[in-house]
Amino acid sequence: MTAATPAPGESREALTPDELRTLFLFEALDDDQLAWLAGRGRVETRQARTHVYSQGEDATCFFVLLSGTVALSRQLHGDDIELMRSDQKGAYAGATQAYLGDRVDQAYPNTMRAVTDAEFFVLPAAEFATAIRTWFPMALHLLEGLFFGLRASDIIVGERERLVALGSLTAGLTHELNNPAAAAVRATDTLRDRVAHMRRKLALIADGRVDGKRLHELVEVQDAAVRCARDARKLTAIEAADAEDELGDWLADAGVENAWDIAPTFVAGGIDADWLAEATAELSDDNRRAAVGWLNYTVDTELLMGEIGDAVSRISGLVDAARQYSQLDRAAQQRVDIHELLDATLVMLKAKIPAGVRVVKEYQPELPLVPAYGAELNQVWTNLIDNALAAMDGTGTLTLATWYEADHVYVEVRDTGAGIDPEIRPRIFEPFFSTKPVGQGTGLGLDISYRIVVNKHGGDIRVDSRPGDTRFRVCLPMVRPSADEPL
Template structure:
């Protein structure tokens, strides 16, 4: 039994004239004031709690004398939202008129700072009052409440669909590049294999003894091994080596050496290697052997390109699955770093070359119980806002760590920052600083609901020009079921 239930304490005298002195009841008729005293009661509360957030909303309270504090649970903390001594302030079961269509639970906690008196009306009596005394107002309030709720759901769904559409377009583009590269490489590979068959026929018909063939095969294997160890060269370095190799080939009687040089350089071969190889070959077969070797290297390089492209496709598909959590239960134990990386991979096309990504992960952090797909939506919203705040480029930093008994994910940018006068409003539904048509104002509101309401965590922001940080704090233990 809660402290707000009727049997919790004896009732005090209720005077219609005192009720009329409260702003909430000032316009009521004498008959209505008498009805309130008949069906309600006045109760005295000592310093301490009156009701607790989440408990069944059984009573409607109006402060007659004293001082109160209203607080809401955010993460692991009780955050004060109102402190007042103003007579007539009300709280409690104010949504009772909506009946079973909404959960009838206290959405905050109420405590008194000093001995206080309240006018108390049971929830069902409050609902009766609204329905019988203010029938038109009832319809207006119902329409307003459910209308806002429906608009938020519809626009929230639209926000998610827009984000999904943008990510899908980016993913399609990212998949198309490696897929097209694999198709091109496969077509080129077919030509190179055909060329190798012709060269092999020429070699078989040529003046090659067994020892020469064994030497060719050994050279081929050595060249293929070089491909796997080829260094990464800048365009300038590659051009210099190609010129050096082309000149060397021309000096040693290999016609059109400039055609062979790019492949040899890409495979990691240099002049010293070619000199060693040609010394081991009979002068009469050197040119044919080098051209056959060129086909071998081109084939190996093309196969590497196909492997890289298909691996990229596979990685992107795996990231899409990880991002959507399509093959996992809605609530599971997850590694936040996997979620962050999959989101970054999905959004990589938005960064461009002007934004530098810095990741500072604490890999010792444990996996946590969470709604993974919805956390990915939070990362998407925060990263998208960070990128939008840096139209001329900057640094996007993502850091993880441990703060007390909660896991921290911090997403920071070096943009212009959030003006101090609007920082307190950025989590409000439909509030946006973007130009008309560029944002719905629900991204941060949705993120707040996912982090705070669904995960019992906390979402904070610190901002000044050149340094804006959104901090998501998530409990390491499983949060209570969502109400």
């Protein structure tokens, strides 16, 4: 090679066979093969922050890195996702599938950028394909079978994994939605019955035995009862039992039927014996009993409407959590509230959290917003929490902690399970590695989490584990490096 640096994209003298042999990709080739490559390849340079090639363009060249740093990225739904960076001499990319010919779309599957000034050995795609077909016929058949076989299996497995993940989340969400929805249905049916009884009680009071002025006063009493029910304080079990006993005695003395059945309704609505005695003081015994029944249905109706309102609010909250979890209405990358993402993930996984597992939140107040891809981070939290639950085997404490330090936000997922065996700890972030039995888990969770945190967010994820205390710590930078700057 000469010392002179040509203009961007300009070719200069080719590498010699001996220089090609220093690249790991070509080190096993014989002299004739190296000479053939040297005669057909060229050396090109690219300046920092320029494209070597772009995704979707015709794949015309095979690139081998000689010096500098490059980054590979892909566009996905308008979002530029960085796949990797490398400064390793001999790293290659470009028309790597040229040997498959027209059986696959010969376009660059990603974009390569020169992060720093970079130099490449460039081989035309047609020449690269010829070399593979001519020199490695057996390897060609193996590569073809591997490529098409993996592509077919990836489609099948990918679809299955998406269905399993969707089914798991859907099952959890429908389980959570079922409780408030069923409560709302039950309360609505009971409310319909109570309103019918209240109309009959009103007829008993207003059949002519109570004058208009007194009826107006009873309506005011009804309004007061509604306000009491709306503002009633939640009593402890002992307080409620004592209040029901006292009110039940008063109702029984007043000749009210089913005194002990209706006393709990009044107590739940914040109404005691003194309140009822004052409200019905000027009524005859018959009218007092009718008025008490009417007020009971009034309070019961208000409590049922409150129950329906709570159920609908819970449903709305679950739907909001699902939207927050999926981030479907958000831009791909934006400043996100980490606490909102963690809480949404907990809601989605609530059905999977055993009764014997206690969830503790140690959130730092006023945690800064983080520039991130919210949906991907939720996948990280899902994987880490799911692994923590599996490690505890139904009993223990799951702790989610957050804090801010030195322009980084930290999230820690802790569990009190058996811990990770030191012998396998170095492998936990490897693709497809799993300690779970066959059929349980995919071995993809921690690998995906690592790539999302490290490659996509420029952060870090580490683990510290001992029996009874395993901690996965995620570090996210407050300022993302640009796509053309080293991480």
